[in-house]
Structures are given as structure tokens and as C-alpha cells.
Amino acid sequence: MLPRRKIDEIALRYELEPELKDTYVEGTTDKTILDMSFRGVDNDRVFYPIDGIDIPASILEKHNLTSGNRQRVIALSKELNLSPSSKVKFLIDKDTNQWIRNDIHAINLIYTKYCDMECHFISEQIIKDILINCGNAKIPNWSAFFSSFIKSLKKIYAIRLSLADMDLNLSLSGVVNSLIYGKTNIDFNNKDYLLKSCLKNNCIEKKNDIQEKYDFWIKKIDGEDIKNVCRGHDFIDVMSWSIKKFKGKKNFSESLDSALYLLVNNVKDEITEYLSSA
Numbered sequence: 001m002l003p004r005r006k007i008d009e010i011a012l013r014y015e016l017e018p019e020l021k022d023t024y025v026e027g028t029t030d031k032t033i034l035d036m037s038f039r040g041v042d043n044d045r046v047f048y049p050i051d052g053i054d055i056p057a058s059i060l061e062k063h064n065l066t067s068g069n070r071q072r073v074i075a076l077s078k079e080l081n082l083s084p085s086s087k088v089k090f091l092i093d094k095d096t097n098q099w100i101r102n103d104i105h106a107i108n109l110i111y112t113k114y115c116d117m118e119c120h121f122i123s124e125q126i127i128k129d130i131l132i133n134c135g136n137a138k139i140p141n142w143s144a145f146f147s148s149f150i151k152s153l154k155k156i157y158a159i160r161l162s163l164a165d166m167d168l169n170l171s172l173s174g175v176v177n178s179l180i181y182g183k184t185n186i187d188f189n190n191k192d193y194l195l196k197s198c199l200k201n202n203c204i205e206k207k208n209d210i211q212e213k214y215d216f217w218i219k220k221i222d223g224e225d226i227k228n229v230c231r232g233h234d235f236i237d238v239m240s241w242s243i244k245k246f247k248g249k250k251n252f253s254e255s256l257d258s259a260l261y262l263l264v265n266n267v268k269d270e271i272t273e274y275l276s277s278a
Helices: 007-016 028-038 057-062 069-080 117-121 124-134 142-165 190-200 204-220 232-245 252-261 268-277
Strands: 021-025 045-049 089-092 109-111 179-181 186-188
Touching: 007 069, 021 028, 021 069, 028 045, 028 117, 028 252, 028 268, 057 069, 069 089, 069 109, 117 232, 117 268, 124 142, 124 232, 124 252, 142 186, 142 190, 142 204, 142 232, 179 232, 186 232, 190 204, 232 252
Parallel strands: 021 045, 021 089, 089 109
Antiparallel strands: 179 186
């Protein structure tokens, strides 16, 4: 494993080579999707996952940031404090920021177009290709299933919005444990998920308040484009669970991240256009 690069080394590099077009991202999945999207479009744009950079805890504390890759990307942008004319970018997931304003001010820090990079792949055709054409899931009524699939993702996101709105940083239960299988559709039991998460975090006294927030947010995001009200990891987890429940290919559900890479051509124009203008 290569040693992590130091912030001072990176700062010196951009001082000596100001024309560089580097972009720092949260993880390797983001890097892979972006590398494949920009191949042959802008080969000078290089993407680096933040795990390859040494961001000490003291730097995070200096900028009042918590742990996590998103926070590390923000910390790097603040520490380097490059000129606004620099072509170096720092890309972080939008998450819930478009709904609950928590703007972070740093030079050349940009948000993903949707909640995160994986959300570019949320379309009916891509989901159908993955679940049925690739995963061989036996879904008897696609229309009913797809409608319930999107509804379940919105319910999950409404829980996440509720917690963010209340500034609660809970260790959440796995979403698939509260999914319900039907012969033609699926559902997400938000009350069961909320109860499990509150018990896990010893905060059962907050359950009713969170439920009240949930009732507000689930109505608020009704009718919104699913790409703006979904977390990419939830999208992949629910697809994986669906393949298993609808008797799809064994083990295929465990490699859905790789399956998305094969579909980059479907979304690369949208990705490159957005980031090139950001």
C-alpha cells in the first residue's frame, strides 16, 4: 500500500504546477465512475480518493469537522485554500444539503448533482436491466414493483432527512432488515426501522419526535425526482435485496457496484457536463 500524501506536499505541487486539473473525491467508487466517465473526454482531469491523503484528526478539529471521508475532503479544501482560479476541485456528496441547508464555504468545493454519484444510475431502464436482464429476478408485475421500489427508497430517505433535521447522528440499523417482500411489490416498514434504530442507540424517548419529523418529510418529498431524495448505498442495498427475494441469480447481488461500472456509458454525458461546468 502506498504511503498517504501529506498536505504540505500537495500544496507545493499546486504551487509549482498551477495548471493541474485534479479532483478529490470521497471514495474509490466515485473515482472509478468519474475515471470511466471522463475517459476520452478530458484526460487531463485526474481523480483522487481522499483515503490516499493524510488528514490528521487535528486538522479535522481545527475546522470543527467530524470524522468521515466527506469531512476529510472538506478539510483538505480548507487547508489548501487555493485560488478560486485554480482548476483543482473538491467533490462531496450533496446528501441532505439541498433540503436542510448546511452550506460549507470553501474554495473550489463542489457538490454532486444529485444526492451522491450512484444516484445518476437511478432510472427505470437501468434498474430493470440490473434486476431482470442481469440479475434474472422473477418479478411478475414490473409496474407494481417499480412503483413500490421508488416509494421504499423515499421512505428510507425521509428517515435520514428527519435525523439530519434534528441534528441526530445515530448508528442506524440496516435498511434491508425492515424491507417487506410481497409477491408483486416491496415495502419499507419505517416504523419498524425507527424503533430498531432508537433501541440500538438507547434513545427510545426520541422516537415520537423523529416520527413526527418523518411524517413531515415524507409529504414534503412526495413527487420529487428520486435522484434528489435517495442515498446511493440504499439504492444498491434495496436492489441487492430485491434480487435475492425475487429469486434472481445467486451471488450476483453481491457485486452490484461492479455492475454499475458496466453501465457508465448510460450516464457519463450527464456526469461530465455537470462537473465540467461546476
